[in-house]
Amino acid sequence: MSQSKIYLLGPCAAETETQVRQIAQEIHTCFTPMDGEIIFRAGIWKPRTSPDTFQGIGNEGLAWLSSIQKDMGMKVATEVITPEHVGWCLDAGIRHLWVGARTSANPNAVQALADAMDGRVERVYVKNPVNEDAPLWEGNIQRFENKGIPTMAIHRGCRHKPCWHLAHYLKTHRPNTDILLDPSHMSGNRQYIATLLNTTKQLPYSGLMVELHSTPDKALSDAKQQMLPKDFMAIYQACGWGETIVNNDELQWLRHEIDELDDELWQTILRRMEVSQQIGQYKQQQGMPIVQPTRFQEILSARLEWGKQHHISDDLIRQIMDAIHQESIRKQQ
Ligand code: PEP
Ligand code: MN
Numbered sequence: 237m238s239q240s241k242i243y244l245l246g247p248c249a250a251e252t253e254t255q256v257r258q259i260a261q262e263i264h265t266c267f268t269p270m271d272g273e274i275i276f277r278a279g280i281w282k283p284r285t286s287p288d289t290f291q292g293i294g295n296e297g298l299a300w301l302s303s304i305q306k307d308m309g310m311k312v313a314t315e316v317i318t319p320e321h322v323g324w325c326l327d328a329g330i331r332h333l334w335v336g337a338r339t340s341a342n343p344n345a346v347q348a349l350a351d352a353m354d355g356r357v358e359r360v361y362v363k364n365p366v367n368e369d370a371p372l373w374e375g376n377i378q379r380f381e382n383k384g385i386p387t388m389a390i391h392r393g394c395r396h397k398p399c400w401h402l403a404h405y406l407k408t409h410r411p412n413t414d415i416l417l418d419p420s421h422m423s424g425n426r427q428y429i430a431t432l433l434n435t436t437k438q439l440p441y442s443g444l445m446v447e448l449h450s451t452p453d454k455a456l457s458d459a460k461q462q463m464l465p466k467d468f469m470a471i472y473q474a475c476g477w478g479e480t481i482v483n484n485d486e487l488q489w490l491r492h493e494i495d496e497l498d499d500e501l502w503q504t505i506l507r508r509m510e511v512s513q514q515i516g517q518y519k520q521q522q523g524m525p526i527v528q529p530t531r532f533q534e535i536l537s538a539r540l541e542w543g544k545q546h547h548i549s550d551d552l553i554r555q556i557m558d559a560i561h562q563e564s565i566r567k568q569q
Contacts, residue, residue: 239271240271240272240273241269241271241272241273241442241443241444241478242272242273242275242388242414242416242442242443242444243267243269243272243273243274243275243443243444243445243446244275244276244277244313244332244334244361244416244443244444244445244446245263245267245274245275245276245277245444245445245446245448245465245468246259246260246263246276246277246278246312246447246448247259247277247278247447247448247449247455247462248278248279248282248420248447248449248455248457248458248461248462249278249279249280249282249290249292249293249455249456249457249458250278250279250280250292250293250297250300250301250314251290251293251455251456252293253300253303255449255450256278256297256300256301256304257300257303257304258450259278259448259449259450259465260276260304260308260310261308262448262450262464262465262466263276263310263448263465264308264310266465266466266469267465267468267469267472269472269478271478272443272478273311274310275310275311275312275313275332276301276304276305276308276310276311276312276313277312277313277314277334277445277447278297278301278312278314279292279314279315279457280292280293280294280295280296280297280298280301280314280315281294281314281315281316281317281321282315282457283315283317283336283338283339284457289456289457290456290457295324297314298324298325298328298330299328301314301328301330302328302329302330305329305330311331311332311358312330312332313330313332313333313334313361314330314332314333314334315333315334315335315336316333316334316335316349317336317339317345318345318348318349319348319349319351319352322349322352322353322357323352326354326356326357331356331357331358331359332358332359332360332361333353333357333359333360333361334360334361334362334363334390334445335349335360335361335362335363335376336363337363337364337365337366337392337394337421338366340362340363340364340365340366340372340373340376341365341366341367341369341372343372343375343376343379346362346376346379347379350379350380350382350383350385351383353380353383353385357385357386358386359385359386359387359388360380360385360386360387360388361387361388361389361390361416361445362376362377362380362387362388362389362390363389363390363391363392363418364389364390364391364392364393364394364399364402364403366394366395367394368394368399368402370401370402370405370406371405373389373402373405373406374405374406374409374410377389377406377410377413387413388413388414388415388416388442388443389406389413389414389415389416390415390416390417390418390445391403391406391415391416391417391418391422391441392418392421392422392445393418393421393422393423396422396423396424396425397422397496397500398422398432398492398496399496400489400492400493400496401493403415403417403439403441403489404489404490404492404493407440407484407489411484414442414443415440415441415442416441416442416443416444416445417432417436417439417441417443417444417445418444418445418446419432419433419436419444419446420445420446420447420458420461420462420463421447421458421461423461424458424460424461425460425461426452426460426461426462426463426467429446429461429463429468429471430471430474430475433471433472433475433477434475434477435492436477437475437476437477437478437480437482438480438481438482438483438488439482439488439489439492440482440483440484441482444477446463446468447461447462447463448462448463448464448465448468449462449463449464450464450465452464505560508560508564509563509564509567512564512567512568513567513568515568516564516567516568516569519568526565526568526569527565532561535557536553536554536557539553539557540553540554
């Protein structure tokens with residue numbers, strides 16, 4: 237694992253030449269990590285969910301990024317999706333490339349990127365796939381390492397959940413692979429970034445990727461999660477990220493996983509209550525009684541049978557199902 241930390245900072249997307257220069261300048265003047273390297277990030281080809289949104293500036297942005305590299309002495313990184321992107325970046329002198337979470341879900345696409353890379357690539361950063369598949373993430377990293385390309389992982393979570401088990405898996409299986417944390421895509425909202433920095437400062441991450449923008453609310457993509465460089469600097473300094481002693485303690489990872497599971501449990505209970513309320517409305521419209529004992533008995537028996545297979549006691553199942561059922565009846569009344 238490298239000692240000094242790596243910080244990939246910059247906007248989600250390069251929008252105009254003025255915008256990227258302005259953000260790069262702000263990062264350059266206000267962010268000084270204790271011990272680390274800053275790399276300016278900006279996407280020019282954006283894999284977006286909807287074709288009706290900004291798809292990235294495309295090849296025009298290559299020159300903007302290489303001029304930041306030349307004029308400000310800051311290395312730049314961008315996302316590559318196809319082998320052509322790799323060639324165009326390398327020809328433009330952009331030698332830090334990242335593989336996004338959507339591409340990372342497709343091993344053939346990842347192999348094609350690895351095959352297109354040559355000795356000019358300084359480092360490739362591989363994001364975890366969007367589909368929570370830790371072995372696939374590991375396999376993607378191996379595809380680049382097999383080609384002798386210096387590789388780091390980026391943990392960006394899935395569907396705005398951290399999925400700590402992904403980073404825990406990778407650290408356990410490949411203790412020497414550096415992992416950077418991307419709290420921006422992990423949370424999808426700038427208001428959670430301080431909490432994520434605080435909760436991860438003792439975990440063995442080798443750096444950060446954070447989306448920064450001079451006018452975040454006007455950003456053409458990922459507006460909610462981008463931050464002002466000076467605001468990021470303030471929360472980074474306040475929590476002491478990068479200055480804290482980190483360790484790969486198993487208990488630390490497991491506690492993060494348990495907290496996330498508890499959160500999912502409560503989110504599921506909340507969703508169940510919402511559906512239950514819709515059932516209540518339906519019953520009311522149809523003039524049906526709220527309490528349906530046969531239906532509850534069916535649910536309970538099926539769950540008790542499932543519990544036997546998974547060695548969960550009848551007692552626990554009865555207590556939880558009764559409590560949930562009582563709350564549902566209360567909500568439907
Ligand atoms: C990005 O970093 O701009 C990006 C598109 O990220 P992800 O692939 O993690 O969604
Ligand atoms: Mn983004």
